[in-house]
Amino acid sequence: MIKIAITKGRIEKQVVKMLSKQGFDMDPIINKDRELLIETKDGIQMIFAKANDVLTFLEHGIVDVGFVGKDTLMEADFDDYYELMDLNIGKCYFAVAAYPEYRTKTFHRRKRISSKYTKVAKSYFASKKEDVEIIKLEGSVELGPVVGLSDAIVDIVETGSTLKANGLEVIEKIADISTRMIVNKVSLKYKKEEIFKLMEALKKGA
Numbered sequence: 001m002i003k004i005a006i007t008k009g010r011i012e013k014q015v016v017k018m019l020s021k022q023g024f025d026m027d028p029i030i031n032k033d034r035e036l037l038i039e040t041k042d043g044i045q046m047i048f049a050k051a052n053d054v055l056t057f058l059e060h061g062i063v064d065v066g067f068v069g070k071d072t073l074m075e076a077d078f079d080d081y082y083e084l085m086d087l088n089i090g091k092c093y094f095a096v097a098a099y100p101e102y103r104t105k106t107f108h109r110r111k112r113i114s115s116k117y118t119k120v121a122k123s124y125f126a127s128k129k130e131d132v133e134i135i136k137l138e139g140s141v142e143l144g145p146v147v148g149l150s151d152a153i154v155d156i157v158e159t160g161s162t163l164k165a166n167g168l169e170v171i172e173k174i175a176d177i178s179t180r181m182i183v184n185k186v187s188l189k190y191k192k193e194e195i196f197k198l199m200e201a202l203k204k205g206a
């Protein structure tokens, strides 16, 4: 039995589609209602969780494999896992975004940056040797500049339509993001064959 945790939502839908294309029995998952733990005929147990919780389950050995965005991995403090594969799905990127005036404006105080990803934001501005104030927001981060809470944001951009709809633009790209397959180090020792079978199937299903 191989135990997998998948980030609910976008990532879940795409990973399930890839596995189903490779002949894995995904019907119980496609037809699930609100169940959070599903077992398939192929000896796979899947749980569906919030991105950060996927890492928590893997850290505590509850699951062998996790599917999460690189954004979640970059923001997390836990890094004792193997990142086995880039699935090339869930593609987007981290960026600094703001109103166009941000580019030319002179700041006589520390810039205020709002983000859900405070660690990523902090290390980006530190790498630029800029001392900024980071303000944590849990979502709809674009609100920061819109309501005057912050001068800029660090957030995920996919199509750019959320930024555009709010008059904001990308100031600088920080890093590419895509979905990664991560594996518990102990699991890789004991379930190597099943884990590699899963990885090969995902490679073919890409």
Ligand SMILES: Nc1ncnc2c1ncn2[C@@H]1O[C@H](COP(=O)(O)OP(=O)(O)OP(=O)(O)O)[C@@H](O)[C@H]1O
Binding pocket: 007, 008, 009, 010, 011, 050, 051, 068, 069, 070, 071, 072, 090, 091, 092, 139, 156, 157, 158, 159, 177, 178, 179
């Ligand atoms: N436009 C996008 N916005 C957010 N995440 C995206 C986007 N495109 C791809 N992703 C990837 O999908 C993952 C899950 O995103 P999703 O929107 O389902 O959850 P979330 O925004 O992290 O959390 P929440 O459940 O609070 O909305 C992200 O961690 C990221 O890797």
Ligand SMILES: O=P(O)(O)OC[C@H]1O[C@H](OP(=O)(O)OP(=O)(O)O)[C@H](O)[C@@H]1O
Binding pocket: 138, 139, 140, 141, 142, 155, 156, 157, 158, 159, 160, 161, 162, 163
């Ligand atoms: O470039 P786009 O295609 O417009 O996508 C980017 C938007 O999607 C994400 O938000 P999400 O929908 O996950 O909601 P949230 O802001 O509540 O996290 C992200 O935080 C941006 O707001």
